[in-house]
Amino acid sequence: MSEYILEILVEDLPPSHLKIGLEQLKSKFEEELEKNRIEFEKIETIGTKRRLVVSVKGISESQKSEEEVILGPSKKIAYDENGEPTKAAIGFARSKGKDVEELEIIETPKGEYVGLKILKEKKETIEILKKIIPEIIDSISFPKNMKWNETGVLFSRPIRGFLSLFDKKIVNFEYANLEASNRTRGHRILADDEEITISKVSKYEESLKSNHVILRKEDRLSIIQSEIKKIEEELDIKIVENEELLDELVDMVEYPVAFTGTFSDEYLKIPFEIIEIFLKQEKRLFLSRNQLGELIGRFIGVADASEDAKPYIVKGFERVVRATLEDAKFFWENDLKLDLDQLFDELKGYSFEKKLGTYYDKTLRMEALAEEMIKDSEDDFKEKIKKAVKYSKVDQLTEMVKEFPALQGIMGGLYLKERGEDEVVWKAVYEQYKPQNLEDSIPSIYSGKILSLADRLDSLIGAFIIGMEVSGDKDPFGLRRLGNTIVKLLIEGELDFELLSLFEKSLNLYDNIEKSKEDLAATFLDFMEQRFRFYCTNFKNIDYDVLNAVLKTGFSNVYLDFQRAFSVQKTKQNENFRKLIISYKRVKNIVKGKEKFYFNEEGLVEKEEKALYDIFKAVEEEVLEEVKRRNFLKAEEILITLRPFIDAYFDSVMVMVEDEELKNNRIAMLQRISSLFEKIADFNEIIV
Amino acid sequence: MNIQDIFLTLSDYWKKKGCYIAPTYDMEVGAGTMSPDTIFRVLGPKPYRVAYMQPSRRPTDGRYGDNPNRVQKHFQYQVILKPAPENSQQLYIDSLKALGIDLKKNFLSFEEDNWESPTLGAWGVGWQVMLNGLEVTQFTYFQQAGGIDLYPISLEITYGIERLGLFLEGKDNIYDLEWGGGISYRDLRYKEEYQFSAFNFKEANINSLQKTFELYEDEIKNLIEKKLYLPAYDYALKLSHIFNLLDARRAISITQRQKIILTIRNYVKDIVQLYLEDIK
Secondary structure, three states: OEEEEEEEEEOOOOHHHHHHHHHHHHHHHHHHHHHOOOOOOEEEEEEEOOEEEEEEEEEOOEOOOOEEEEEEEEHHHHEOOOOOEOHHHHHHHHHOOOOHHHOEEEEEOOEEEEEEEEEOOOOEHHHHHHHHHHHHHHHOOOOOOEOOOOOOOOEOOOEEEEEEEEOOEEOOOEEOOEEEEOEEEOOOOOOOOOEEEOOOHHHHHHHHHHOOOOOOHHHHHHHHHHHHHHHHHHHOOEEOOOHHHHHHHHOOOOOEEEEEEEOOHHHHHOOHHHHHHHHHHHOOOEEEEOOOOOEEEEEEEEEEOOHHHHHHHHHHHHHHHHHHHHHHHHHHHHHHOOOHHHHHHHHHHOEEEOOOEEHHHHHHHHHHHHHHHOOOOOHHHHHHHHHHHHOOOHHHHOHHHHHOHHHOOHHHHHHHHHOOOOHHHHHHHHHOOOOOOOOOOOOOOHHHHHHHHHHHHHHHHHHHHOOOOOEOOEOOOOHHHHHHHHHHHHHHOOOOOOHHHHHHHHHOOOOOOOOOHHHHHHHHHHHHHHHHHHHHHHHOOOOHHHHHHHHHOOOOOHHHHHHHHHHHHHHOOOHHHHHHHHHHHHHHHHHOOOOOOOOOHHHOOOHHHHHHHHHHHHHHHHHHHHHHOOOHHHHHHHHHOOHHHHHHHHHHOOOOOOOHHHHHHHHHHHHHHHHHHOOOOOHHHOOO | OOHHHHHHHHHHHHHHOOOEEOOOOOOOOOOHHHOHHHHOOOOOOOOEEEEEEEEEEOHHHOOOOOOOOOOOEEEEEEEEEEOOOOOHHHHHHHHHHHOOOOHHHOOEEEEEOOOEEOOOOEEEEEEEEEEOOEEEEEEEEEEEEOOEEOOOOOEEEEEEHHHHHHHHHOOOOHHHOEEEOOEEHHHHHHHHHHHHHHHHHHHOOHHHHHHHHHHHHHHHHHHHHOOOHHHHHHHHHHHHHHHHHHHHOOOOOHHHHHHHHHHHHHHHHHHHHHHHHHHO
C-alpha cells in the first residue's frame, strides 16, 4: 500500500476559508477516488493559513478491477430457430470489435440477452490522480473568490505551488500555470521561505516541523493553550476566554508563541464591552482578570514568531494597544456627549426599509406593539418600556456602532446606563438583539424580552405586508431566522401572548395595505406554525405526532401551545397514558365528522354508560381548572382515570343502535368527553 | 529612520523593481488609489509599474492634533504592479527589509481585509499587513475598477508612511516623528491638523458645499459629453472630497449617503468607459 500527499501552497488564507477549503477538498477527494475505483484506508485534510493538504493513506497502486457488461439484442432476435446467430448478433459483435462466437448469454430481469463481458482496463492510480486533481482543485469555491494571474482561475487567495507525491514519485499535473513538484516552503520568516525538497511522503510533516511549520491544527492549539496557561500561572491571572478568537488565532499562525503586555489602568474606566471589542476585533488580543475576577490592564496575544522576538512584539503591541484604547476612549466620551433626543429625531432620516419607512417610524410602531403586550402592567413599568423603545435604535447613529456594528444595542444600553436610567430601561435596550440565533440566549430581563419581541414582530409582519416571501431554500430577508427567534423568545421567555391579537395590532399601524387582512393573517399564522414545528422538533425533541395532535386543536398562543406539546410528549412515555390514547381513539372514531347532538343525562340506560358519565362529571371541572392554570401534566394525569370506564363502556355498550334517539344521545356524551380531551390535544393523532 | 528616508528608501527599492516614480497628484484625494496613476492605469491590458507618495485626506479623522495617530491628512506610499507578479508577497517583504526591519525579531501577519471603494466602483481581495499589531500596509489584488473586471490583475501595495515611522522609531505619537532636515512632523503638520479639523467639523459652510456639489456636477456632465474624461475625473474627485466634508459636518443622512455614493460611482463609470474607448 502507498501514501499520497497533495499540498496546495497559497498566500495567507482567512481562517474561515481554510476550514471551508479543507472540508471541500476532503469530500471531493473521497468522491473522486471512489468514483474512479481507487481503494484507500484513510483520507484526511490538514493545513495552515498557507497550505491546504490532503493525505491519503493506504492507497492502492491501481484501480480495482471491474467487469463491464454490454448488452446486445435479446436472445430471441440474436439466434434463429436453428440456433444460428442472426445478422443482428453479428452486427452487434462487429460494432464492438468482437467475433460473434465471443457473445455470451446474459440473464436480465427483462429476459435473456446476448452481450459481452469486458474486463475494464485497470489504470494506475498515478494516472488517475493526474487527471482528477486539477478538476478537484477547480471545483473548490469560497465565499469570496479572486483572480491573480492570466489563467483567470478563481480561488480564495493566489495559489503559489503544488507538492504532489505518491510515495517517492511526483504525480504530475498542471493548474493555474503551476506544475506539480516535490517542493514546498517552510515558515515565511523563520525558515527564510526557501524551497524545501521532500524526498518521500513520510518525510513531509517532519520537514515542515524543522522549518517552523506546525501543520496540524490540534498541535498548534495545544501549544497555544499551554503557553497561555504558563502566563496565567506565572502572573496569577485568568484570561477572559473567547473561543471564537482562539479558534481564529490557531489558523492564523504556523509557529505559535503567546505573549503578554500591559496597559494603563486609566483605560479600565471605559466599559468592558468596548475594551473587549477594540482589543479583540482590531488587535486579536485576549483580556485578563485578577484572582478577584476584576478586569486588569493586561492583555495576552498569540504571534507567529520565534521566542526571541517576544520582547519586541510585546513592546510593539503595548504601543498599539495604548493608541487603540485612546481611540476607544475618544469614541466613548464623544458619543456620551450626544443628545439622545436629538438622535431620536435624526432617525427620521434613517431608512429601515423603503416601503416600511424610517427607523423613526419603526420605533413608533414598536412602541404601540409593546404597549399592547403590557397593557395590564403598572403605569410605572409602561413608562419605562416606552422610554426603552424610544431610545432603542438611536445608537445606530453613533460613531461607535458605525465602526463596530456588533455593538448595536449594547452601546445604546450603555449610554442610557451612564445617563442614570433604570435597569429596566437600559438593560432592555442592551439586550434587545438577543437571541441572535437559536443557539443564543434570550434577554435576561422582562423588559428586554418585550422590546426584542416588539422589534422582531414589527419586522416580520412588515415584511409580509410588503410581500416578502420565503420559498424553498430562498429566504433573502432572513424571515425564517426572524420567525425562529420569535418562537424561541415566546417559549423560553414564557410570554403568554395571543399571536393573532398582536398581529392585528401590528397591522393597524399601517395604512394602505394592499393585501386582504385575512390572507395576511393566514400567511402569518401558517408561517409561524411552521417555525413552531421546526423549533419544537429540532430544539425541544418533540415528536411530530405530538405536534400534529396539539396543532390539530389550534395554534394561537406559542407559549401555551408549547406547554401543551411538552406535557403530551412527557406523558406519552407513560404506559397508562398510552393505553388511554388507544381508548380515546375509539371515542374519536365515533364522534369524527358527526354533527353536534344535545346530551340528555336522563337518556342514559346501561350501567357502564352511567358509570362513565359519573366519572366524567367528577373529573371534568378538575381538568378544566388545571388547563386554566396551564397545568397540562396534571390535567393529563386526571384524564388517565377515565380509561377503565371508557374501555368498560365500549366492551358492553353499543353506540350505533337502531334507536335514533338513544344513538344520538350516546354520541353526544362521547362528544363531550372528546372535547374535554381536546382542551389539551387531539390524541387521535398520537401514534401508539 | 525619518519620514523622508522612508519614502526615499521605498522609492529607491521600487525604482529598482522597474517602477516609474510618479509625482504626487495635485488634488484632494482620500487615498492613493484615487490618483489617475492608479485608477486609470489598472484598466486595460498594458503592463505598468508605478510608485508614488500621495497625501490623503479623510476629514472625519481630524482630531485637532490631539490624537497620537489619527489625522485628517496622512501620507500613503502607493505601488502598483501590473500584472501582479508571482512573488508579490516576497517583493513586499523585501521592501520591509530594505527599510531595515528585522522580521525575525517581529511579528508580521497578513490579515484578511478586502478593500472596496464604493465611489470608484472598485474592489480587491487582500490583507492588511500588521507589524506587531500595527497596520502598516494594505495589500490588495485589484479585481474591479469603475465597475469593470480587470485583466490583467494588478497588485496594489499601500504603505502608511506615518505608521512605518512609528514602527521604525518605536514612538507612540506621530507628531514626535522627524520628517528630515531637522524638521519634525509637529513643526510641519500640527497647526494644519488643528486648523483643518476646525474647518472640517465646524467652519465648512454646509450650504455652499451643497451648492458647489451641484455646480461641479454640471461641470462633470458637460465634460463627459465632450469626452474630456481627465478633467471630468478631477471633478469627480472634487465631489468625493465635498461629500467627505459634508459627512464630517454630519450633514448627510443615511439615505442621502447611498444616493451620493451612487451618483459619483455612475460618473466614474462613464469616465472609465471613455478612457477605455480612448485607449482601444
